[in-house]
Amino acid sequence: MALRIGLSRTVLELKQFFRERDSMVFTFLFPVIMLFIFGSVFKDQELPGGVSFTQYFTAGMIATGVMLSSFQQLAISIAVERDDGTLKRLRGTPMPPAAYFLGKVGMVVLTSLVQVVIMLVCGGLLFGLDVPSDAGSWLTFTWVFLLGTASGTVVGIAFSSVPRSAKSAGAVVTPAMIVLQFISGVYFVYSELPGWMQDVGAVFPLKWLTQGMRSVFLPGSFAAQEITGSWEPGRTALVLTAWAAGGLVLCLRTFRWQRRGDR
Amino acid sequence: MCSGLFTGQADRVRTRAGRGTGTRDGESGGNADTAVRVRGLVKRYGERLAVDGLDLDIFPGEVFALLGPNGAGKTTTVEILEGYRRRDEGEVSVIGADPAHGDLAWRARIGIVLQSTAETAELTVAELIHHFAGYYPDPRDPDDVIVSVGLEDKRDARTRSLSGGQRRRLDVALGIVGNPRLLFLDEPTTGFDPQARRSFWDLVRALRGDGTTILLTTHYLDEAQALADRVGVIDKGRLLAVDTPDRLGGRLAHRARVRWHDDDGDHEEITDTPTRLVTELGDRYGGEVPQLQVIRPSLEDVYLGMLEES
Structure with missing residues (x-):
């Protein structure tokens, strides 16, 4: 029952997402534009280990794309749905709550995949990103992508309770995302950040998602340039899983179908 | 004052209501005679008493209008009955269940039209109504519902293109598509032009004809008079009187x-x-x-x- 309605909600969510043309275009285009700007400015910059900054940055932007499609997209859209009464209306129907979340998860997985494909194509065509051909890399990609999406989704749902209204949702969520990008090794090379900034960044999932994506898209020899000299797949899985589990608990405890004070 | 009047009224209404509703009445479990039963309802917002010891009975098949000025406690009362708000004191039973603990099966038997409409700008009328029908175990035919609320010309229109009155009709469509036994209409015609109100009233009368019990809140006197079998006048969280519109006038x-x-x-x-x-x-x-x-x-x-x- 919840599964059938969840599927039907996924279809509905996707219809809404793709029909909101301006928002959809910007969501998908933003990482591509950033990729183009940074790729053009730093195209001659080589990092130690035989990797260009553009390649390094592309892996980071793929991770960012996943976080934008999950965390940012959900934190804003659910805050808006709470404020405009969509959630309240749903709560007054026999729709199982799980179906609502399944619908969001379905939408996030599909839009994140589209996002990643766009980034791979642009990165490959414009900046010589090597798309891996071995099964092992794709296996790594799959679990990094799924864990990243899962943690971004639940944390996004939980974070949607932070903005006080639909109007403030974008203003509250977007800066959080931008700051994370700077301290997680997207715009700057992570190993070159000040130590304290690395420590702060390492608390959040984007740093680990970014590192995981580098392990897929950069040559194995580059692992030596990471601060521990390794891709740290075990720790990446652990941190992302911890965020997913913690975020889920937070969602279950704090999710509200109505505006603040509307009880 | 109101309880005495009310008791006298009850038998008459119950007899009348019994005609239209037939078999549906028998299903409501322990409270077969009442669709809604409220005793001593109290709701506070901080220091302020929004609902102050309210008693209310609504019988199957009737249209009951809760009439009162803004801030009288209409919406607070109705949202407690709908399960959205917690009460501080009192007993409440809505089609056989306490709304504070209403499960999904209970929600399937009620229909809710909230005071404010929800934004679903990019979906069409038909998509939304068909989708919502999928939430319910025994829905009305979505295409019949579209016709009954008079939106057949707008079925493929995105909701962002609808006028205020048409959006309200869509709200009602989503409220009735689950084939509810009890329908809540919270100030359904606020902001309508006279023509839109008249046609909305016809829709409510048609629903009543189908045997749907309706609890309507309004601050329009003529609306209560035109639609309701009984009217409850509410102010400062208390019911001042409950009677038929005619007898209330004759009072x-x-x-x-x-x-x-x-x-x-x-x-x-x-x-x-x-x-x-x-x-x-x-x-x-x-x-x-x-x-x-x-x-x-x-x-x-x-x-x-x-x-x-x-």
């Missing part, structure tokens, strides 16, 4: 306002015995009473009088 009809004018200026007296007063005045003025008026109260006067007294 104080024996009271009259007598006005006249003489050299001292305007005079007005409110009396239960206007004929005697006019006879006295006739004696006093020796025949004609200058600018004599005897005014019987309209339903509106009765209503406003109640609010003043409360």
Whole structure:
């Protein structure tokens, strides 16, 4: 029952997402534009280990794309749905709550995949990103992508309770995302950040998602340039899983179908 | 005052309601006679008492209007019955369950049209109604619902393109598509033009004809009069009176306002015995009473009088 309605909600969510043309275009285009700007400015910059900054940055932007499609997209859209009464209306129907979340998860997985494909194509065509051909890399990609999406989704749902209204949702969520990008090794090379900034960044999932994506898209020899000299797949899985589990608990405890004070 | 009136009223309404609803009545478990039963309902927002010891019974098949000014406690009461708000005190049963613990099966038996509409700008009328039908175990045919709310010309229109009245009709469509036994309509026609209100009233009458129990809140007197089998007047969180619209109007009809004018200026007296007063005045003025008026109260006067007294 919840599964059938969840599927039907996924279809509905996707219809809404793709029909909101301006928002959809910007969501998908933003990482591509950033990729183009940074790729053009730093195209001659080589990092130690035989990797260009553009390649390094592309892996980071793929991770960012996943976080934008999950965390940012959900934190804003659910805050808006709470404020405009969509959630309240749903709560007054026999729709199982799980179906609502399944619908969001379905939408996030599909839009994140589209996002990643766009980034791979642009990165490959414009900046010589090597798309891996071995099964092992794709296996790594799959679990990094799924864990990243899962943690971004639940944390996004939980974070949607932070903005006080639909109007403030974008203003509250977007800066959080931008700051994370700077301290997680997207715009700057992570190993070159000040130590304290690395420590702060390492608390959040984007740093680990970014590192995981580098392990897929950069040559194995580059692992030596990471601060521990390794891709740290075990720790990446652990941190992302911890965020997913913690975020889920937070969602279950704090999710509200109505505006603040509307009880 | 209201409980006495109310008891007298109950038998009559129950008999009448029994006709339209048939088999549906038997399903409501422990409270087969009432669709809604409220005793001693209290709701506080901080220090403020929003609902102050309210009693209410609504019988299967009737249209009950909760009439009151803004801030009287209408929406708070209705949202407690819908399961959205917690109560501080009192007993509440809505089609056999406590709404504070209403499960999904219970939600499938009620229909809710909230006071404010929800934004689903990019979906079409038909998509939304078909989708919502999928939430319910025994929905109405979505295409029939589209016709019954008069949106057949708009079925493929995105909701962002609908007018205010059309959006409200869509809200009602989403409220009734699950084939509810009890429908809540919270100020459904606020902001409508007169034409839109008339056609909305026809829709509510048609739903009543299908046997749907309806709890309607409104601050329009004519709306309560046009639609409701019984009207409850609410102010400051208390029910001041419950009666049929006609009897509510007749309640104080024996009271009259007598006005006249003489050299001292305007005079007005409110009396239960206007004929005697006019006879006295006739004696006093020796025949004609200058600018004599005897005014019987309209339903509106009765209503406003109640609010003043409360």
